[in-house]
Amino acid sequence: MGDAEIIPIGTRGKPGRGTGSAKPSSSARGLVAKPAAKRAPRTKTPSAATPDGAAPDGAAPDVEPAETPAPASSRDATIPAPRQPLHQQVPPVAGAHPEPTVGIPAVDWLAGFTTAAVEVFGDNWEPRLAAFLAFLRRRLTGDYTVDEYGFDAEITQRFFMTAIRPVAEKWFRIEVRGVENIPPTGGALVVSNHSGTIPIDGMMTAISIHDHAHRFLRPLGADLVFKLPVVSELARKGGVTLACNDDAERMLRGGEIVGVWPEGFKGIGKPYSERYKLQRFGRGGFVSAAIRTGVPIIPTSVVGAEEIYPLVGNIPSLARLLGVPYIPITPFFPLLGPLGLIPLPSKWIIEFGEPIRTDEYDEGAAEDPMLVFNVTDQVRETIQQTLYSLLMQRKSVFG
Amino acid sequence: MGRVVLVTGVARDLGRRFARQIAASPAVDRVIGVDVQPPRGDLGGVSFVRADIRNPIIAKVIMREHVDTVVHMSVLPSAGSSSRTAAKELNVIGTMQLLAACQQSPDLEHFVLKSSTSVYGSSNRDPAMFSEDMNAKHGFGVGFVKDINEVESYVRGFARRRPDVRVTTLRTANALGAGLSTPTTGYFKLPVIPTVLGFDPRMQFLNDTDLLDAIEHATLADIRGTFNIAGAGVMMLSQAIRRLGRPALPLPSFAVGAVGSAMRQARMADFSREQIAFLAYGRGVDTTRMREVLGFKPSRTTEQAFGEFAASLSPGLISERRVRAAEEALVGALGGRNQIGELDG
Numbered sequence: 001m002g003d004a005e006i007i008p009i010g011t012r013g014k015p016g017r018g019t020g021s022a023k024p025s026s027s028a029r030g031l032v033a034k035p036a037a038k039r040a041p042r043t044k045t046p047s048a049a050t051p052d053g054a055a056p057d058g059a060a061p062d063v064e065p066a067e068t069p070a071p072a073s074s075r076d077a078t079i080p081a082p083r084q085p086l087h088q089q090v091p092p093v094a095g096a097h098p099e100p101t102v103g104i105p106a107v108d109w110l111a112g113f114t115t116a117a118v119e120v121f122g123d124n125w126e127p128r129l130a131a132f133l134a135f136l137r138r139r140l141t142g143d144y145t146v147d148e149y150g151f152d153a154e155i156t157q158r159f160f161m162t163a164i165r166p167v168a169e170k171w172f173r174i175e176v177r178g179v180e181n182i183p184p185t186g187g188a189l190v191v192s193n194h195s196g197t198i199p200i201d202g203m204m205t206a207i208s209i210h211d212h213a214h215r216f217l218r219p220l221g222a223d224l225v226f227k228l229p230v231v232s233e234l235a236r237k238g239g240v241t242l243a244c245n246d247d248a249e250r251m252l253r254g255g256e257i258v259g260v261w262p263e264g265f266k267g268i269g270k271p272y273s274e275r276y277k278l279q280r281f282g283r284g285g286f287v288s289a290a291i292r293t294g295v296p297i298i299p300t301s302v303v304g305a306e307e308i309y310p311l312v313g314n315i316p317s318l319a320r321l322l323g324v325p326y327i328p329i330t331p332f333f334p335l336l337g338p339l340g341l342i343p344l345p346s347k348w349i350i351e352f353g354e355p356i357r358t359d360e361y362d363e364g365a366a367e368d369p370m371l372v373f374n375v376t377d378q379v380r381e382t383i384q385q386t387l388y389s390l391l392m393q394r395k396s397v398f399g
Numbered sequence: 400m401g402r403v404v405l406v407t408g409v410a411r412d413l414g415r416r417f418a419r420q421i422a423a424s425p426a427v428d429r430v431i432g433v434d435v436q437p438p439r440g441d442l443g444g445v446s447f448v449r450a451d452i453r454n455p456i457i458a459k460v461i462m463r464e465h466v467d468t469v470v471h472m473s474v475l476p477s478a479g480s481s482s483r484t485a486a487k488e489l490n491v492i493g494t495m496q497l498l499a500a501c502q503q504s505p506d507l508e509h510f511v512l513k514s515s516t517s518v519y520g521s522s523n524r525d526p527a528m529f530s531e532d533m534n535a536k537h538g539f540g541v542g543f544v545k546d547i548n549e550v551e552s553y554v555r556g557f558a559r560r561r562p563d564v565r566v567t568t569l570r571t572a573n574a575l576g577a578g579l580s581t582p583t584t585g586y587f588k589l590p591v592i593p594t595v596l597g598f599d600p601r602m603q604f605l606n607d608t609d610l611l612d613a614i615e616h617a618t619l620a621d622i623r624g625t626f627n628i629a630g631a632g633v634m635m636l637s638q639a640i641r642r643l644g645r646p647a648l649p650l651p652s653f654a655v656g657a658v659g660s661a662m663r664q665a666r667m668a669d670f671s672r673e674q675i676a677f678l679a680y681g682r683g684v685d686t687t688r689m690r691e692v693l694g695f696k697p698s699r700t701t702e703q704a705f706g707e708f709a710a711s712l713s714p715g716l717i718s719e720r721r722v723r724a725a726e727e728a729l730v731g732a733l734g735g736r737n738q739i740g741e742l743d744g
Contacts, residue, residue: 110732130730137726141719142641145702148633148683149527150601226523226680229597229652236599237635246526246533 149251150236153216160238161207168207171345172304178352181298182213187252188355189290190217190259191379192300193278193387194267197309197328200343201268201302205259206239208350218251219259220244224324245289252293260286262376265325269314275306276391278384284376287358288366291375296355299379301386304348307397309333346397349390353382401428402509404618405466407452407497408473409442410434412579417472417611419443426619431464433457434473452493458500461507468509469501470618474550476517476543476582476671483542483671490546491553498557501564511618512554512568516603516627517673519570520544521680527601528685531570531625542673551625558623565623569613572629572684575704576607577711582674588712592640593658593670596649599637600681603629606704609697616695626693627684630701636678639705644715652679 121128135158138144146152168174182188192205206217220243226232241247243260251258261267266279290297313329333340356379365371404421408414409432422430422444430445432438437449450456452473460466474490501507519525520535535544551568558566573583586592605613605628613628640647650658652675659670689695699707714720 133726133730137722140641140717140722141644142638143719144638146601146633146635146638148601150599150633150635150681152635223524229595231597232523232680233597233599236601241527242524244524244526246528246530250526250528 146237149218149239149241149247151216151218151239152237153239156216156238157210160234161210164203164207165211168204168211171343172204172308172348174204174208174304174348174350176208176212176350176352178354179212181352181355182209182215182257183296183355184213184215185255187255187293187295188257188298189248189252189286189295190257190298190300190352191286191383192259192261192302193276193383194261194263195270195275195302196305196343197268197311197330199261199268200308201305202259202261204305204348205300205302205350209257215257217259218256219261220248222264245285248286248289249293252289252295262286269311269326269328271314272306272310272312276303276387278380278387281376281380284372287372287375287379290358291361291366291372294359296357296359297375297379298355299353299382299386301351301353301383301390302348303350303387303390303394304346304397307346308343310344344398347394347399349394351386351390353386356382401426402468403427403429403431403464403466403506404468404470405431405433405461405464406445406470406472407433407493408471408475409445409447410436410438411473411475412440413574413581413607413610414438414472415440415442416607417470417614418445420611421470421615421618424615424619429464431460431466433460452497453489454496455500457497458503461500461504465506466504467506468511468618469497469507470511470513470614471497471554472513472614474512474514474547476515476674486543487546490543491549494550494553498553502557502561507561507564509618509621510554510557510564510566511614512551512566513614514551514568514570515543515547516570516572516629516682516684517544517677518547518551519682519684520673521600521676521682523680525680525682528683529627530685531627531688537676542671544673565621567617567623568625569617570625570627570684571610571613572603572605572627572701574607574610575604575708577708579607584708587639587643587708589645589662590715591646591648592643593648593650593655594636594640595655595675595679596651598652598679599635600678601633601683602636602639602681602701603633603683604701604704604708605630605697606699606707609699609704613689613693613695613697617693620694622693624688624692626689626695627686628689628695628697629684629686630697630699630704631686632701633683634701634705636681641717642705642719643709643712644718644721646716 117125117129121132135154139155144152144154182190190205190209192201195201202219206219209215209217216239218239218241221235221240222243225235225240226242241251243264248258248260262281262284263279264282270277270279287297309328309330311328311330315327315329319325319327330340332342356375358375361371404427406414406418406421409418411434414434415432415438418430418432419442421427432442432445432447433450433452434447435449435451438447448460450460461469471494473493476486501510516529518535519529519533520537522535522537524536526533535548554566554568558564574581575584575587609630610628617626637647655670655675655678656672659675662670697704
């Protein structure tokens, strides 16, 4: 290979047909007319180039200052006008003569604001707006209470629930069955299958229970939830607490409806090919918590969540690096970027099954591993069978 | 014959006030206050001994004065001025020496340790509410968390060696009070309050008079064991900051450390590692045993304790008065005739 010769192929970035010559052909020169024409006169005759070169240079500074001050001055004139009515100076400004130079008079702004309020709050807007402002003031001054888990019922009901309700009703068209199985008072343990890459099924179960059974679901979350910034803050305020026996029993004794997803990350992170196949149900800690507190277990089956983000791949090495259980790859994520985060509009069915009573077991039953495993299997089988029958009834994934 | 009480850590505000309070109790004959530095305020009828608890002199004081009750209040997080190692020295070695002195004394009958809920640490694996039989979930942590766990284990060891001595440990929540100067009050007194971005910890507070009453109750009542002491209920940090009317400054956790060390140097507030963990994950303690076994009920809830503390500070930029005024102006401008107060709740 010592006598191998490098044969120049290609243009090396120069215009031309790949002849390797420094000078581009005439047709190629025609393609890049402008820079070639500009450069050529400058190098040859400076005297001839000055009128040509000066014209574009001179034109640019003329155009730019003419454009920039115009929006600046118009902004200066208009911006103080809308700000004024928002502050306390409204009555004097509205009563006095508005300056003729100001863009829109304050009265018009006030009228516009009133119309907007009517649009948003309806005809009875005055007390409703006042109530809204009072709500805003309470939030701003910290005049509200949270329970010992950090659950903020007001913000959950008025903000989180309102925000996800359209998704539940319009996007997933959730059909809720067996609401009568949720007790109107007292503690209960809602045990559900887990799927969908991101635990959206938890939120949807929570809003279904809130809207149909008028109770708050208190989900138990993995410790990762409380490690992630923002997620941890929202989770605590939305009523989530750590999935551990202490918290579960404490909440159940307090008469809350506690939600648990025993499959955990194995459930939401399973590939699409294994959809609707229940994973192992942890160590059955939820059963012993229910037995100790004597609350019923409500087996809950969620159909539809598997299809929202079909998980077709995973990057285990990156997941380990980031300390998360998996990095999801769906047909649209990360291919379409943020667009891939929009869940597919599958049709959901949430069925709350018949409660499994645990108050008949005696004191030491929670310590009996055989009994705990049996009850765990019973719950798991109930959910699995319900899933199969719901899948049979469902016409199509998006129907 | 009344009791002879030895109180450590009287140079600090809470120790001095407790010494005076217990001295006024009819069941107590004498109170001896011990600290390295002389107390800043008036000690009243308390006799002060300027001694280091790490020094064997303390054993002589206990023997000579026939002390029957020791209230150990000098286990404190390192303040901005003193270094970590100095604080550890004082906390851990000081407690060891004090316990060694106590073990030799035949007169001793009661030992009360003022511990802190910091003993549980703060992590994302914490249960919502710690009860007395739980441990810190992140090993025994670092800094003050480690110190206080060691101190408590020495006290437990002492309780085993001297079963005739009644040992009571009080794990108290952060105390708040008008004139109180602790790392917590220093934090809330900052004009702009740094928080950890994306986290909103739960916190519990205890009114300072309730704290002193709890220690007095534990000193005089003959109940042994470990008890969490905190006001009822919890508050979110964001909520507390809003009630102060001060702006919060959310910083990513690594930046809180940098800002914190600058503030630590300027002696404005404490931002040690365990404090940053607390600002991220918060902590709640269960106080059932305090009410049912110890028989103590704080007069103020967490919210009331914080409210009283907030009222003692000058209102911040976004004070409730201003927000209310803005709201009234807005409703007034829109022609609303509703009374704002009626819509509360």
